[in-house]
Amino acid sequence: MSVNVERKDGSINKELTRQQYLDLYYYMRLNRAVEDTMVKLFRQNKIVGGLYSSLGQEAISVGTAYALEKNDWLAPMIRNIGALLVKGVPPRDIFTQHMAKYTSPTLGKDGTSHFGDLDKLHIVSPISMLGDLIPVMAGVAIGSRYLGQKIVTMTWIGDGGSSTGVFHEGLNFAAGQKAPFVLILENNQWAYSTPVRRQVPLDDLADRAKAYGIPSYIVDGNDVVAVFTTTREAVERARKGEGPILIEAKSFRRMGHAQHDPAEYVPKEQRAHWEGRDPITLYEKFLTGEKILDAKTKKELEEKIDTQLAKERDFAENSPMPPPELAEKGVYCTGDDCHKIRPKWERPLSEVTPPKSSIPAVWTVEGFGSGKGSGGGTAPIHFGDTTPSSSVSPQETEEEAIEEKLAPKSPVKVVAKKSAGANGKNGASAKSAKAAPAKAAAAKSTKPSAKSSAARRAPAGKARR
Numbered sequence: 001m002s003v004n005v006e007r008k009d010g011s012i013n014k015e016l017t018r019q020q021y022l023d024l025y026y027y028m029r030l031n032r033a034v035e036d037t038m039v040k041l042f043r044q045n046k047i048v049g050g051l052y053s054s055l056g057q058e059a060i061s062v063g064t065a066y067a068l069e070k071n072d073w074l075a076p077m078i079r080n081i082g083a084l085l086v087k088g089v090p091p092r093d094i095f096t097q098h099m100a101k102y103t104s105p106t107l108g109k110d111g112t113s114h115f116g117d118l119d120k121l122h123i124v125s126p127i128s129m130l131g132d133l134i135p136v137m138a139g140v141a142i143g144s145r146y147l148g149q150k151i152v153t154m155t156w157i158g159d160g161g162s163s164t165g166v167f168h169e170g171l172n173f174a175a176g177q178k179a180p181f182v183l184i185l186e187n188n189q190w191a192y193s194t195p196v197r198r199q200v201p202l203d204d205l206a207d208r209a210k211a212y213g214i215p216s217y218i219v220d221g222n223d224v225v226a227v228f229t230t231t232r233e234a235v236e237r238a239r240k241g242e243g244p245i246l247i248e249a250k251s252f253r254r255m256g257h258a259q260h261d262p263a264e265y266v267p268k269e270q271r272a273h274w275e276g277r278d279p280i281t282l283y284e285k286f287l288t289g290e291k292i293l294d295a296k297t298k299k300e301l302e303e304k305i306d307t308q309l310a311k312e313r314d315f316a317e318n319s320p321m322p323p324p325e326l327a328e329k330g331v332y333c334t335g336d337d338c339h340k341i342r343p344k345w346e347r348p349l350s351e352v353t354p355p356k357s358s359i360p361a362v363w364t365v366e367g368f369g370s371g372k373g374s375g376g377g378t379a380p381i382h383f384g385d386t387t388p389s390s391s392v393s394p395q396e397t398e399e400e401a402i403e404e405k406l407a408p409k410s411p412v413k414v415v416a417k418k419s420a421g422a423n424g425k426n427g428a429s430a431k432s433a434k435a436a437p438a439k440a441a442a443a444k445s446t447k448p449s450a451k452s453s454a455a456r457r458a459p460a461g462k463a464r465r
Contacts, residue, residue: 015229020066021292024224026301027062028280031082033305034091037313038098042259046317048100049111054079056222056254057188059279061156062086063227064184064247067235068154073140075124075133075155078113079186079253083156087121091309095316103315108322109330118341122151130161134170134183138244141179148347152238156184160191162205171244175212178243182234185246186221188253193265206248214244221251222279225286252277 016024035053042051054061061082065074068087076083081094096104097115105115116125124140127133133155141153161167162185174181185205189196202208209216215237219230227249234245252274256263287293333339350356373379 016225018292021225021287021290022297022301024062024066024228025280025283025287025293026305027066027082027086028058028224028283029301030085030091030305030308031058031062032280033309034081034085034094037091037309038095039259041095041099041313047098047111049098050078051098051259052078052113052257053253053255053259054081056274056278057186057251058082059224059227059283060184060186060221060249060251063224064154064156064182064231064249066228067231068152069235071122071149072151072235073122073124073137073144073153075116075126075137075153076113077126077133077156077158079158080156081113084123087123089117089121089123090312092312092315095312096319099316099319100321101316101319102322102326103319107326107330109326118339124155129166131157131164131166131170133157134167135173136170138170138174138177138179138181141174141181142177145180146352147343147345148351149344150180150239152180152182152235154182154184154235156186158191159185159187159189159196159205160194160199162208163191163199168208168211171209171214171246172212174244175214178241180238180241181244182231182238183244183246184231185248187248187250188221189251189270190253190257190263190266192257192261193263204248206246209246214246215242216246216248218248218250221249222274222277222282224279224283251279 031054035055038047038051039053041047057079061076061080062085065080065083065086068074074083074087084094085091092103093105093115094113096108097106097113098111100108100111102108104110105117114125114128116123118124124133124136127136134157137153137155141151144151144153157167171183173179174183187196187205191199196205204218206216206218217230217234219226221227230247234247238245252270253263254271254274255261284293284298330338368381370378370380
């Protein structure tokens with residue numbers, strides 16, 4: 001069942017501390033400023049890969065990631081730079097990564113957002129094949145549970161990505177295993193140049209959770225506090241063992257798919273509507289109205305971001321490109337010289353080793369609901385509770401049933417022949433005496449014995465007795 005927490009009046013609830021309100025504002029402003037800086041670098045031909053904007057969607061990345069705890073795991077997509085910033089990734093790593101510098105997390109071997117931090121920040125690198133992060137993060141959640149870690153994993157998917165096969169396979173896998181996993185479905189109305197209405201016959205993509213028996217939420221993706229509080233509730237539920245949860249955040253992609261896409265296919269009226277619902281502008285109005293943000297605080301925050309990004313950009317621009325000999329290194333993982341990540345057990349090993357871990361592989365099949373029977377009524381559908389068959393083969397049993405069905409239901413009428421000289425009462429008595437044993441014999445002949453049935457079924461060439 002989907003829980004719709006979208007606010008039609010645009011209001012934002014008040015459930016946070018003052019510092020939390022300001023943190024959300026800071027990270028959204030930092031998210032936008034980082035991307036604005038990268039747009040400038042891209043136009044200066046200093047970004048070597050693709051650049052994908054999250055303009056207008058900052059509240060989703062920031063609000064969802066802010067709901068996680070330090071030890072929780074996440075796997076971002078191309079429009080989730082805000083989530084990386086919340087997790088603790090410095091802007092210089094994002095700049096150097098997109099500029100393919102030697103100081104980047106991948107040492108200049110990638111020009112986009114394919115980097116992570118498995119050891120400290122618990123970030124799994126993005127996967128270009130849309131939807132593939134869903135089973136991966138479900139697996140991380142299950143593995144962490146096995147190690148005794150009470151963590152939650154999270155990843156994101158777009159409206160277009162929710163139509164991939166692995167989206168459904170991964171979500172079904174997570175549901176079946178009750179993985180502590182939260183999936184954020186960013187419905188930004190466009191899958192590259194395809195509108196949602198042309199790819200899916202649903203008003204709410206959160207309804208897809210019903211097929212897997214898991215709960216879902218629908219939230220206004222431009223309301224950062226609503227996104228945060230909704231995600232926090234989902235994370236808490238997943239951590240308690242309620243299994244995976246799907247959150248659909250409705251928003252709008254205000255830029256094209258990437259910098260090369262002018263998005264001329266988007267109706268001007270639609271773009272204008274969503275530009276009037278800018279998440280940062282809406283949030284600033286709320287913070288100012290609640291006297292949480294004043295002119296002085298806002299100016300201090302803007303100066304802090306400008307100073308920070310100027311320093312980080314200078315570092316990235318002055319960093320060297322990778323040396324040629326690096327090309328052959330790091331292609332394959334060769335063991336400890338590649339990485340030394342080890343399982344972090346937080347439970348006694350005896351719990352997951354025999355004899356404590358040994359259980360009989362026996363399950364009780366309770367049935368599969370009910371359905372209409374041939375008689376027109378509703379009957380329970382079961383499996384595994386039928387009476388065991390005898391040693392007679394199914395074919396023999398079927399043949400006997402057919403013979404029984406075709407056999408006469410009443411004795412065959414036998415007419416005795418008249419004797420040549422039989423007349424009168426003596427003749428009638430004689431006929432009766434002869435008819436009686438004949439009727440008995442006929443009745444007996446209508447019931448074939450198992451022995452005679454078996455004889456009739458004997459293979460050709462074998463004697464029949």
